[in-house]
Amino acid sequence: MTDLVLVGRSSSHFTRTARVFALELGVTHMFRPVLDITSADPATYAGNPALKMPVLVDADGPLFGTENICRELARRSQTRSRVVFRGDVADRVVANAEEMTLHVMSTDVILVMASMVGDGRVAAPPKLRRSLESSLAYLNENLDRVLDALPADRSLSFLETALFCVLTHLPFRQVMDVASYERLTSFSEQFGMREGARRTEYRFDAQ
Numbered sequence: 473m474t475d476l477v478l479v480g481r482s483s484s485h486f487t488r489t490a491r492v493f494a495l496e497l498g499v500t501h502m503f504r505p506v507l508d509i510t511s512a513d514p515a516t517y518a519g520n521p522a523l524k525m526p527v528l529v530d531a532d533g534p535l536f537g538t539e540n541i542c543r544e545l546a547r548r549s550q551t552r553s554r555v556v557f558r559g560d561v562a563d564r565v566v567a568n569a570e571e572m573t574l575h576v577m578s579t580d581v582i583l584v585m586a587s588m589v590g591d592g593r594v595a596a597p598p599k600l601r602r603s604l605e606s607s608l609a610y611l612n613e614n615l616d617r618v619l620d621a622l623p624a625d626r627s628l629s630f631l632e633t634a635l636f637c638v639l640t641h642l643p644f645r646q647v648m649d650v651a652s653y654e655r656l657t658s659f660s661e662q663f664g665m666r667e668g669a670r671r672t673e674y675r676f677d678a679q
Contacts, residue, residue: 476501476548478541479518480526481509482675485577485641486538487526489634493542495668496628497549505677542630553627563621565614570631572607577638579604583647604648611635612653619659636663644674 478494478501480487494501506516506525514520518527518534528535528544535541539558546555558570579600586596611618622629639660642648651657663669 474500474502475530477504477518477529478502478526479504479506479529481506482672482677483644484525485580485634485637486524488637488641488672488674489538489630490526490528490541490545491672492633492637492666492668493545493628493630495671496633496666497545497553497555498551499545499548507677507679538634539630542633551627554623554625556623556626556629556631558630561621561623565617566621566631569611569614569618569635572611573631573635573638576604576607576611576642577634579607580638580642580645580647584645601648608650608653608656612656615655615659632659632663636660636669640664641674 476499478487478490480490480503482488482505491503493499504518508516511517512523514523517523517525518529520527520534520536522536524536526538526541528541535544543557546553546557549555559567561567582600583596583604618631622631635656636659639650639656642650650660
């Protein structure tokens with residue numbers, strides 16, 4: 473048993489990022505799915521007033537936000553792994569890639585939520601999809617430079633984990649096909665061989 477509980481959804485790329493971190497870093501935890509994503513009760517989201525997930529809960533209470541959770545998991549890990557977080561690398565191409573990855577993640581959520589409104593025919597602003605496509609094009613074009621700029625002795629990075637999770641989420645939720653972004657597709661396939669990735673494949677939690 474463990475006093476560490478991760479609250480989220482198996483269909484969420486933000487949740488998957490945290491779950492991959494926990495598994496790759498060997499941090500024992502329980503996973504508690506949020507079954508009703510339409511709930512407006514903060515208690516559904518382990519007390520998060522923003523009604524968002526994931527949330528990490530331990531004896532000190534809830535910890536909100538994927539990046540905060542990943543940092544806490546790294547602190548708890550006994551593996552002595554070299555973990556690279558956002559802001560650890562000064563190279564501007566890495567900073568831009570981190571920003572674009574988070575933008576793609578948030579845009580993905582907006583588009584998914586828009587598809588759930590009413591009969592699903594609510595059209596997202598054209599600029600939003602153009603922004604998503606342009607961000608992915610930037611990441612695809614600069615991926616090699618980004619990976620080369622990351623520390624060679626890293627065992628895990630927030631950027632690579634989050635990027636993998638959103639690249640696999642976009643087709644899963646039928647937001648868009650990413651196959652045309654060849655470098656990103658190759659990266660995703662390689663990262664997907666990790667144990668943490670294989671054990672967190674997207675699915676919809678049973679009610």
